[in-house]
Amino acid sequence: MNDRLTVPALYVASIGGAIVLSALLVSVTGGSAFAVFDALVDGSLRSPGAWGLTVTTMAPLLLVATGAIAATRAGLVNIGQEGQLLVGACFGAYLAVRLPGPGPLVLVATLLFAAVGGGLWAGIAALLKAWRNVPEVLTTLILTFVSFPLLTFGLRRRSLIGDRDTTRVNHINSGEQIPFDTRLPDLRIAGNQIDSAAILAVTVAAVAIYVLERTRLGARIDVLGLNPRAAQRFGVPQRPVAAGVLVASGCFAGVAGAVLLTGGTAGDRLSFGYSGNYGWDGLLVALLARNRVLVAIPMAFVFAALRTGSSFLATTGVDRKMTDVVQALLVLALLLPAAIEYVRRARGGRQPVAADRPGLGRRLAPVGGEVV
Amino acid sequence: MYASAFQLAVVFLFAASGEWVAERAGTLNISVEGMLLAGAFGAALGMHWMSVGAFGLLIGCLAGVLVALVQANLSHRLTANQFVVGLALNVLVLGLTAYLDTVIDLGRAKAETLTIPLLADIPLVGAALFARPWPGYVAYALVPALWFLVFRTRWGLEARAVGERPQSADVSGIDVNARRRQAILVCGLTAGFGGAFLVLGQINQFQSTVVNGRGFIAIAAVIFGGWTLRGTVIGCVVFGFVEALAIATRVQRYSIDPFILEAAPYVVALSVMLLFATRVRQPRALAQPFVRGLT
Numbered sequence: 114m115n116d117r118l119t120v121p122a123l124y125v126a127s128i129g130g131a132i133v134l135s136a137l138l139v140s141v142t143g144g145s146a147f148a149v150f151d152a153l154v155d156g157s158l159r160s161p162g163a164w165g166l167t168v169t170t171m172a173p174l175l176l177v178a179t180g181a182i183a184a185t186r187a188g189l190v191n192i193g194q195e196g197q198l199l200v201g202a203c204f205g206a207y208l209a210v211r212l213p214g215p216g217p218l219v220l221v222a223t224l225l226f227a228a229v230g231g232g233l234w235a236g237i238a239a240l241l242k243a244w245r246n247v248p249e250v251l252t253t254l255i256l257t258f259v260s261f262p263l264l265t266f267g268l269r270r271r272s273l274i275g276d277r278d279t280t281r282v283n284h285i286n287s288g289e290q291i292p293f294d295t296r297l298p299d300l301r302i303a304g305n306q307i308d309s310a311a312i313l314a315v316t317v318a319a320v321a322i323y324v325l326e327r328t329r330l331g332a333r334i335d336v337l338g339l340n341p342r343a344a345q346r347f348g349v350p351q352r353p354v355a356a357g358v359l360v361a362s363g364c365f366a367g368v369a370g371a372v373l374l375t376g377g378t379a380g381d382r383l384s385f386g387y388s389g390n391y392g393w394d395g396l397l398v399a400l401l402a403r404n405r406v407l408v409a410i411p412m413a414f415v416f417a418a419l420r421t422g423s424s425f426l427a428t429t430g431v432d433r434k435m436t437d438v439v440q441a442l443l444v445l446a447l448l449l450p451a452a453i454e455y456v457r458r459a460r461g462g463r464q465p466v467a468a469d470r471p472g473l474g475r476r477l478a479p480v481g482g483e484v485v
Numbered sequence: 486m487y488a489s490a491f492q493l494a495v496v497f498l499f500a501a502s503g504e505w506v507a508e509r510a511g512t513l514n515i516s517v518e519g520m521l522l523a524g525a526f527g528a529a530l531g532m533h534w535m536s537v538g539a540f541g542l543l544i545g546c547l548a549g550v551l552v553a554l555v556q557a558n559l560s561h562r563l564t565a566n567q568f569v570v571g572l573a574l575n576v577l578v579l580g581l582t583a584y585l586d587t588v589i590d591l592g593r594a595k596a597e598t599l600t601i602p603l604l605a606d607i608p609l610v611g612a613a614l615f616a617r618p619w620p621g622y623v624a625y626a627l628v629p630a631l632w633f634l635v636f637r638t639r640w641g642l643e644a645r646a647v648g649e650r651p652q653s654a655d656v657s658g659i660d661v662n663a664r665r666r667q668a669i670l671v672c673g674l675t676a677g678f679g680g681a682f683l684v685l686g687q688i689n690q691f692q693s694t695v696v697n698g699r700g701f702i703a704i705a706a707v708i709f710g711g712w713t714l715r716g717t718v719i720g721c722v723v724f725g726f727v728e729a730l731a732i733a734t735r736v737q738r739y740s741i742d743p744f745i746l747e748a749a750p751y752v753v754a755l756s757v758m759l760l761f762a763t764r765v766r767q768p769r770a771l772a773q774p775f776v777r778g779l780t
Contacts, residue, residue, distance in 0.1 A: 138581075142588040190772065192515075192568050241755075245762035250513060250772050251708055252758070255751045258701050262747035269744075393572055400569045432587045434693075437580025444573040445559065452563035459776060 123450035131446035135439045144431040153436070156425030157418035165305025169376070170417035172310035173198070173369035177395025178402065178409040179314075179321045180365025185404050186325060187358040188338035193238065193253025194366040195392030196260035197231040201367025202374050203267055204230025206274050206383050209291050209375065216294025223295060224371045231367020232360045234260065239356040249359060257392070264387065274383055288383030297376030308376040315410070317365070322406045332476035334358060347477045366392060394420075401447050416440070486733055491617065492687045493699075494725025495624045496521075498718060499679025500703035501710075502631050503672035505717045508707055509635060510668030511648035513772040515571035516556045517676050518700025519578035522693075523548035524680025526582040529591045529691035531681075542620055542681045549677015550670060552578060557666035557673075564662075564774050575700075583693035591691050618686035620678070627675065632714055634671075644668050648768035651775040661775045676700070702728070705754035711765030724750045 136146035157167050177194045184191040205227035212219045238252035267273040268286050276284040297313075299306045325331040337344040337354055344351060369391060373379040379389055394416050402408035423436035500521050507514040527548030531541035556574055560567035635641035646654040647664040655661050680696065688695055702724055709723075710716025731746035757765065 138584075142585070190568065192572075241759060245759055247758045247762055248767060248771070251767070252755065254515070254701070255705060255708070255755055258698060258705075258751045259748050259755075262744040265747070266742065266744040269742075390576075393576075397569060397572055400566050432584050434580045434584040434587070437576050438584060441573045441577030441580060444569065445555075445577070448559060448565040448569060448573075449563065452559070452565040455776075456563055 120450055120454055123453055124447075127446040127449040128443065131439075131442040135435070135442055138438065139431060139435065142431075144429060144435075148429040149426065149431050149435065152425040152429050153419070153422035153439075155422070157422035160425070162305050163421060165302065165307045167414065167417045167421045168311045169306070169308040170420050171413045172308060172314040172376075173372045173391050174395045174398055174413040174416055175314040175318055175410060176369035176372060177366050177392055178398040178413055179318050179406055180362035181396050181399035182402065182404050182406055182409060183321060183325065183334065183358055183365075184362035185399065186338045187334045187355055188341065189355060189359050189362075190248075190250040191235065191238070191253050191359055191362050192250060192396060193235065193255075193257040193392075194362070194369075194396050195388050195390070196253075196257030197234045197363040197366035198370040198373075198392040198395075199260045199264055199388040200234040200370070201227035201231035201363075202370030202383060202387055203264060203274050204233075204367065205371035205374050206288050206291070209295050210277075210289045216292070219292075219295045220297065220375060223375060224368055227367045227371030227374075228364040229367070231370060232364040235363020235366070236356075236360045238363075239359040242359070243352050243356050261386075264383065265385065268383060268385075276382070286385065291374055291381045295375060296381070297372070299376075308372075310372040310376045313368075313372070317368075318406050318410060325406065327476075329476050332473050335473055336477060349477075366395070369395065397444055401444060403451065415443075419443075486729055488617070489687075489732065490726045490729035492621065492682075492725075493728045494722045495617075495621045496679045496683045496687065496699060497703050497706055497721035497724055497728075498624050499627065499682060500676045500700055501706040501717050501721050502627060502714065503675030503679075504700075504703050505707045505710070505712065505714060506631060506635060506644070506675075507665075507668045507672040508712060508771060509648045509768055510644040510665045511651065511768055511770040511773065511775070512560065512567055512665055512669055513704075514556065514669055514672055515568060515701075515704065516552060516574040516578075517672060517703055518696060518698070519571075519575040520549040520552045520673050520676035521680035521683065521700045521703075522575075522578050522582055522696040523552045524677035525684045525695050526578075526585070526680075526691055527677065528681035528684045530589070532593075532685070533589070533591050538618075538620070538685055541685055542678065545681025545684075546674055546677040549675075549680060550673040552677075553670045553673020557669040560774070561662040561665045561669070564776055567772065567774065579693060582691075586691060586693055593690050618682070620682045621686055623678065628714065628718055631671075631675075635714070640664075640667070645768075647775075648770055651770050651773075655775070655777060661777075665775070676703075679703075699728075702750045705750045708754045708767075709750075709757050711757065711761060712767055720754075723753075 139146045139149050156163060158164050177198060181191060181194060205223045208226040209219060209223040212222055234256060235253065237256060238249045241247040241252050242249045268275050268288060271277050274288050276287055276289045278284060278289065297309045299308055325334065333349045333354055336347060337349055337351065341351060373391060379387060398409050398412045398416055402412045419436050419440050423433045426433045426435060500517055504514055504517045524545040528541040528545035531544030552574055556570055559565045559570045635645065643654065643659045644664045647659060647661045651661045683695060684691055706720035706724055707717050709720035727746055727749045731743050734743050734746060
């Protein structure tokens with residue numbers, strides 16, 4: 114009883130704390146906290162077409178988060194989604210403007226090719242891990258910072274992803290515009306334009322939930338993450354599964370990159386800093402959702418709302434950097450309750466590892482199969 | 486060019502040597518980026534208040550330690566995921582400093598140049614090494630001091646043990662998470678100093694883009710150095726040169742593509758991991774949280 118009350122109370126307290134802290138900061142620096150809050154809600158939900166934009170923004174975040182969750186559940190720490198997303202976007206951009214054929218087909222090819230790009234980028238880390246046992250934490254992080262100059266390199270060359278239309282003003286250091294017929298179609302609901310990428314992302318998330326929670330592969334991924342030695346006993350091929358999941362998480366990020374390009378809010382041509390922290394934010398969504406895809410969906414929505422809401426801040430005279438502060442404080446606030454609860458349980462001598470993977474053993478060794 | 490290489494190498498050195506301590510104790514501390522930025526902002530703020538270089542440095546260090554305190558307590562007291570904390574802190578510091586920069590008019594911040602007679606007259610490198618803003622000289626003392634701290638004190642031994650095998654360290658009575666927290670604080674102190682030096686000695690003005698990923702180059706330098714202090718120092722010097730070269734190429738239009746130079750530190754660090762994977766190894770418990778009772 115006591116436990117059931119304290120955790121929600123802790124959440125309320127810490128999120129409230131984060132909001133109060135942000136409000137204080139705004140007030141101290143001469144802004145109006147209520148106006149800021151109003152603007153955020155207006156920009157993300159209330160004003161015409163706003164929530165559609167938020168849902169559209171949510172799509173790439175959710176895609177990245179889904180991949181990150183799969184990786185984390187396999188005990189891998191892939192923190193290079195930002196780079197994987199960017200490389201995916203580059204691959205997608207290359208194909209989208211070159212492949213002849215009907216738009217929808219090209220679109221599908223673009224998304225797939227972007228997945229290949231993201232997967233390749235994560236694949237470097239997977240290869241290094243499988244071959245020389247280099248920890249993927251380090252390689253994925255470092256590869257992200259290789260991808261930024263790589264984008265610059267590509268944008269400067271017309272044979273790669275640079276704009277081939279040299280008559281346009283500002284054609285230097287920017288990519289070619291994605292043709293209209295290879296963009297993801299928009300859905301119109303009650304005056305909102307929702308990019309169909311949102312449906313794609315939610316579908317992908319649903320499939321990921323099914324695979325992770327209901328299939329043997331999901332059980333293998335889980336057991337590998339929870340206890341590699343037990344995984345070995347259960348006959349889980351460690352290296353292939355780990356490498357596969359790492360590459361897959363890169364693919365998800367790559368698709369997110371293509372989604373930004375073909376339908377998102379990040380603009381229809383590549384430019385410097387195109388990934389716009391979508392990769393980092395998606396990773397945060399995943400980790401804050403504590404590796405449950407279902408929780409990641411509302412979490413991604415909140416992150417997206419902060420993004421879209423921030424565009425309305427200009428009217429309040431408060432710099433939109435403020436939303437970064439709010440977001441970071443919220444992230445820290447969302448971390449606290451779970452962490453406190455974890456420590457409390459550990460101190461109380463109770464089992465700190467939550468047995469929240471029902472039916473894991475059954476899925477590993479199905480009825481009729483040998484039970485170790 | 487030599488001068489700017491030296492300055493950047495010093496910034497990297499402060500950040501990377503602190504990061505090295507944290508990593509030896511088992512934390513992959515990615516908030517070093519935020520610590521640098523906090524240090525830079527603190528220095529500008531200190532100068533804004535007092536216009537004394539030393540005071541700016543002090544505030545810079547304090548700002549770095551403040552970030553470290555949050556990182557340390559969240560990740561090694563409450564066992565929150567260290568990457569979430571690190572990423573969130575980087576965003577927080579970036580947002581906060583950029584926001585405060587729009588609110589407060591900070592103005593210029595510059596430390597006095599201190600020229601060491603005789604040594605500064607050495608041709609080619611003399612001016613670069615010995616006629617610098619004075620906080621830069623602290624770098625010469627920093628490396629031996631950290632070496633002594635990590636390899637010759639009880640605390641250092643315990644910190645290294647905690648980074649290698651936290652379970653064993655725990656049963657021999659070492660407070661694992663306390664050592665890790667302290668190591669992060671050391672990192673905050675030096676990275677804050679590094680950020681302050683970046684503003685006071687190099688840029689002379691605060692901008693929110695002042696750090697711009699240099700913290701991650703510091704992490705790359707630690708990896709390049711194979712988690713040895715000597716290697717880390719070499720990495721910082723090399724990357725300092727590369728960065729200075731990149732800046733020079735952008736200005737003077739050499740035939741090298743700046744892209745190659747920007748990517749170089751990271752590619753080099755990756756290759757080192759690939760080539761020396763059998764000889765160089767990271768602290769065994771790097772980036773692994775410690776909770777008593779779990780294997």
